[in-house]
Amino acid sequence: MLWLRPLLLTLELMSLSVAVAVAIGVTLAFALSLLRRENRLQAAVFWVCVIGIVGTLATPMVMHAAAWESTAGKFGWMSLTQTSARTYSGFAGRYSGMFACVWIHGLFGTAIVALATLYGTARIERAVIDLARCDGGPVWGWWRVRLPIARNWMVFSALATAVLAASEMTVVDLYGVRTVADEFYLFHAADPSWFSVFMVLVVPALIGVTLTAVAILRLFQPVNARIIDRGLKTSSEAEEAVGGFWQGLASLFALGVTTLMFAFPLLGVIIKAGQQTMVVNDGGQSVVRVIWSVRRTTTVLVRALQEFSGEYQTTLLLASCTAVLSALIAFLATSIAVERPRLRVYLDGLSVGCFLMPGPLVGLAIVRIFSVPLPGVSSLYQQSLVPTMIALSFRALPVAYWVMRVAFSGIDAAVMDSAKMDLKWRTRLWTIERPLIGRALGIAVTASAIVASGEVPSSLPVIPPGVVTVGTRLFGLLHSGARYQEASLAFWYLLFVVVAAVVLVRFVGGDGSAAIGSDRSNDVD
Numbered sequence: 001m002l003w004l005r006p007l008l009l010t011l012e013l014m015s016l017s018v019a020v021a022v023a024i025g026v027t028l029a030f031a032l033s034l035l036r037r038e039n040r041l042q043a044a045v046f047w048v049c050v051i052g053i054v055g056t057l058a059t060p061m062v063m064h065a066a067a068w069e070s071t072a073g074k075f076g077w078m079s080l081t082q083t084s085a086r087t088y089s090g091f092a093g094r095y096s097g098m099f100a101c102v103w104i105h106g107l108f109g110t111a112i113v114a115l116a117t118l119y120g121t122a123r124i125e126r127a128v129i130d131l132a133r134c135d136g137g138p139v140w141g142w143w144r145v146r147l148p149i150a151r152n153w154m155v156f157s158a159l160a161t162a163v164l165a166a167s168e169m170t171v172v173d174l175y176g177v178r179t180v181a182d183e184f185y186l187f188h189a190a191d192p193s194w195f196s197v198f199m200v201l202v203v204p205a206l207i208g209v210t211l212t213a214v215a216i217l218r219l220f221q222p223v224n225a226r227i228i229d230r231g232l233k234t235s236s237e238a239e240e241a242v243g244g245f246w247q248g249l250a251s252l253f254a255l256g257v258t259t260l261m262f263a264f265p266l267l268g269v270i271i272k273a274g275q276q277t278m279v280v281n282d283g284g285q286s287v288v289r290v291i292w293s294v295r296r297t298t299t300v301l302v303r304a305l306q307e308f309s310g311e312y313q314t315t316l317l318l319a320s321c322t323a324v325l326s327a328l329i330a331f332l333a334t335s336i337a338v339e340r341p342r343l344r345v346y347l348d349g350l351s352v353g354c355f356l357m358p359g360p361l362v363g364l365a366i367v368r369i370f371s372v373p374l375p376g377v378s379s380l381y382q383q384s385l386v387p388t389m390i391a392l393s394f395r396a397l398p399v400a401y402w403v404m405r406v407a408f409s410g411i412d413a414a415v416m417d418s419a420k421m422d423l424k425w426r427t428r429l430w431t432i433e434r435p436l437i438g439r440a441l442g443i444a445v446t447a448s449a450i451v452a453s454g455e456v457p458s459s460l461p462v463i464p465p466g467v468v469t470v471g472t473r474l475f476g477l478l479h480s481g482a483r484y485q486e487a488s489l490a491f492w493y494l495l496f497v498v499v500a501a502v503v504l505v506r507f508v509g510g511d512g513s514a515a516i517g518s519d520r521s522n523d524v525d
Contacts, residue, residue, distance in 0.1 A: 005178070006178050006179055006180045006182075006183040007180055009098075009177055009178060009179050010165075010166050010179040010180045010181075012098070013098065013101055013102065013105065013165045013166075013172070013177065013179060014162040014165045014166055015162075016098075016102045016106070017101075017102055017105035017106045017109050017161055017162070017165045018109065018158050018161050018162050018165075019106075020102060020105075020106030020107075020109065020110065021105075021106050021108075021109025021110045021112065021113045021157075021158065021161045022109075022113055022154070022158050024106070024107075024110045024113075024114075024257060025109065025110040025111070025112070025113025025114040025117060025157070026113060026114075026117055026147070026154060027253070028049075028110065028114040028253070028254060028257050028258075029113070029114045029115075029117035029118040029121065030142055030143070030147075030250075031250035031251075031253045031254045031257075032046060032049060032050075032114070032118055032250070032254050033118065033121060033122070033142055033146075034138070034246065034247050034250040035247060035250060035251060035254070036247065041251075042247060042251060045251045045254060045255060046254075047505065048255070048258070049254045049255065049258045050115075050505055051498075051501050051502055051505050052258035052259070052261060052262040052263065052501075053111045053114055053115050053258065053261070053262075054111075054115070054501040054504055054505055055262045055497055055498055055500075055501035056107070056108060056110075056111035056261045056262045057108070057111050057112065057115070058447075058450045058497045058500055058501050058504070059262070059454070059494065059497050060450075060451075060453070060454020060455065060456070060471060061104065061108065061164075061168055061170050061171050061454075062170045062171075062454060062456050062471050062474050062475055062478075063454060063471075063474070063490055063493060063494060063497070064104050064107075064108060064171070064265065065104060065170065065171050065174050065478060066269070066474050066478055066486055066487070066489075066490040067265030067266060067268055067269050067490060067494065068100070068103065068104060068265050068268070069174075069478055069486075070265075070268045070269050070271075070272035070273075070486065070487045070490070071264070071265055071268030071269075071271075071272070072268075096175060097175050097176060097177060098175075098177055100171075100175045101165075101171050101172050101175055101177050104171050105161065105164065105165045105168075105171065107260065107261045108161070108164070108261075109157075109158075109160075109161030109164070109165075110257070110261060111261055112157045112160055112161055113154060113157040113158060113161065115157075116153045116154065116156060116157035117147070117150060117153055117154050117157065119153065120149075120150030120152070120153030120154065121142065121146040121147060121149075121150045121153075123150075124146055124149055124150065128145070128146075128149070129141065129145075129146065163356055165179075166179070166180070166181065167181050167356060167357070167358040167359070168181065168359075168457070169181040169182040169358070169359065169360065169457050170456050170457060170475055174475075174478055174479060181358045181359075181360065181457075266494050266498075269487045269490050269491050269494060270297060270487075270491065271292060271297075272484060272487035273297050273300045273301055273304075273484050273487040273488045273491060274292045274293055274294065274296045274297025274298075274300060274484070275290060275291075275292050275484060276290070276291055276292070276293075276296055276484070277289070277290050278290075278291060300484050300487075300488045301488050301491055301492070303488070304485075304488035304489055304491065304492065305492065307485075307488075308470070308473070308488075308489050310468065311468050311469055311470045311473050311489070312470060312492065312493075314467055314468065314469050315453050315469045315470045315471070315493075316453075317385075318385060318388060318389065318392060318452060318453070318469060319392075319449040319450075319452045319453035320449060321385075321389060322389050322392045322393055322396050322448065322449070322452040323396060323400070323444075323445045323446075323448035323449035323452055324445060325389070325393070326393055326396040326397040326399075326400040326444070326448045326452075327400045327404075327441055327444040327445045327448055329397060329400075330397060330400035330401040330403070330404045330444060331400075331404055331437075331441065331444075332429075333347060333401065333404075334347075334401065334404040334405055334407075334408050335408070335425070335429050335433055336425075338408055338416065339420070347401065348405075351397070351398035351401045351402065352398065354394045354395075354397065354398050355394070355395055355398040355399075357394060358457065359391075359394075359455065359456070359457025359458035359459075359460075360457050360458070360460075360461070362391055362394045362457075362458040363391055363457070363458045363459070363460060363461030363462050364461060366387050366390055366391050366458075366461070366462050367381075367387075367461055367462060370387055370462075381462075382464060382465070383464065384464070385464065385467070387462040388459055388462050388463050388464070388467075390462075391455075391458040391459050391461075391462050392451075392452040392455050392458065392459060393452075394458060395451050395452070395455050395458070396448040396449075396451045396452040396455075397448070399444070399447050399448050399451050400444040400445075400447070400448045403440055403443050403444040403447060404437070404440060404441075404444060406440070407436075407437040407439075407440030408433075408437065411433070411436055411437070415432070415436075419432045419433075443504060446500055446503055446504055447504065449500075450497065450500055453469075453470070453471070453493075454470075454471050454493075455471065456471040456472055456475050459471070459472065460472060460475070470489060470490075470493050473489065474486060474489060474490060477489075
């Protein structure tokens with residue numbers, strides 16, 4: 001009975017987050033699919049939205065919490081009136097507890113669902129899309145043909161949102177929602193029992209099995225045009241082509257949702273950094289006022305680079321080392337698994353399992369491993385960053401592996417077969433595979449660095465004394481509310497995320513070859 005309430009809260013958070021993510025994410029993917037890439041304005045809107053979506057996914061949950069806490073939290077700029085009193089009306093009055101957790105997880109899940117659905121509907125063959133458009137129009141064809149074909153991508157992204165809500169504890173701990181992961185972190189991490197470990201693993205494990213099955217068995221299967229025959233015959237009347245008005249409405253909706261997901265909280269951090277409470281003389285009386293100025297904002301943000309230089313340097317060092325090692329291991333493992341289909345299946349399952357493992361449990365396992373009474377192990381644990389890098393690799397390595405997995409699957413089979421016949425594995429790895437996936441290696445390093453830099457739950461138990469990262473510092477400071485110090489600390493990290501998002505989008509879609517950047521329904525013959 002002690003775990004009943006945390007389990008029910010976990011299920012509630014999962015269901016509400018998935019409902020918000022699917023409702024908004026699918027609609028956002030549809031709106032982006034209506035934009036024509038040959039139109040410069042609509043193409044600019046499309047890529048701005050994609051950068052915003054990638055930026056949302058690249059931002060760690062603790063940073064999302066810091067941004068929204070700066071906006072609508074206890075000391076957020078929306079919560080404070082001009083007299084420095086907190087308002088309890090409107091959005092700021094509701095932003096707490098379960099509502100705040102669902103808000104953050106729902107918007108993060110929206111980015112996952114939108115990107116996955118957009119990719120899934122864009123990779124369908126041109127002949128299938130043209131047949132659907134001729135029979136029922138672009139709107140009918142998207143909702144009745146393309147979305148059902150890509151439904152596995154939508155299901156996969158919804159499951160990913162649910163797993164994140166079940167296993168992530170930084171946001172729920174901040175707002176006092178005691179889910180299973182947070183219950184384990186607060187009360188059982190120091191002295192866990194087998195039952196507590198089972199409870200913290202059961203929900204992610206059940207969903208993870210389903211997620212792995214969908215990913216391995218369904219997502220990468222080629223599309224069969226006969227799937228849509230029955231659906232095409234049920235259309236009673238054709239729709240007219242989407243006009244400029246609807247494309248403009250779709251652009252406004254996409255920009256609005258993307259702004260809400262990423263740009264608006266980033267703006268909240270900037271506003272909060274320059275916000276100051278002062279006592280002013282008003283008619284002979286001392287009155288408390290909340291003011292904001294560009295000068296103060298600039299001063300606070302510049303000062304943050306000096307005040308938190310240690311946190312930024314430690315985060316950069318950990319993220320860089322973890323990312324390079326993760327990308328290298330993923331590259332070698334994927335290359336070996338190319339010739340061994342059974343090993344590839346095992347690696348797929350292992351990578352998903354490592355990514356889904358709750359952070360507190362990862363940290364606890366590493367602590368137990370480095371508690372073995374062997375010479376040098378204790379010093380390695382207390383005086384090096386090796387345990388911390390291992391903890392961060394549980395999330396960073398699977399990300400790098402799946403980037404490499406997709407990259408190797410895109411190499412022509414004839415090239416690989418010819419290389420296998422003429423070259424040994426070491427020579428083939430360096431002379432053939434490395435040049436072909438050079439861009440993917442860059443993506444893997446960047447993505448892994450972003451994931452490692454913001455991973456808080458697994459690093460808290462293992463990080464050495466006196467070593468503080470941006471994420472762990474924010475996690476400690478946010479429990480007392482987001483003031484200008486927390487906002488300035490988060491700003492430079494979020495700026496790094498914006499640059500990384502632009503780099504990732506440029507790497508993936510800069511040449512127009514990526515599926516999301518070349519939606520076949522918008523091609524010009």
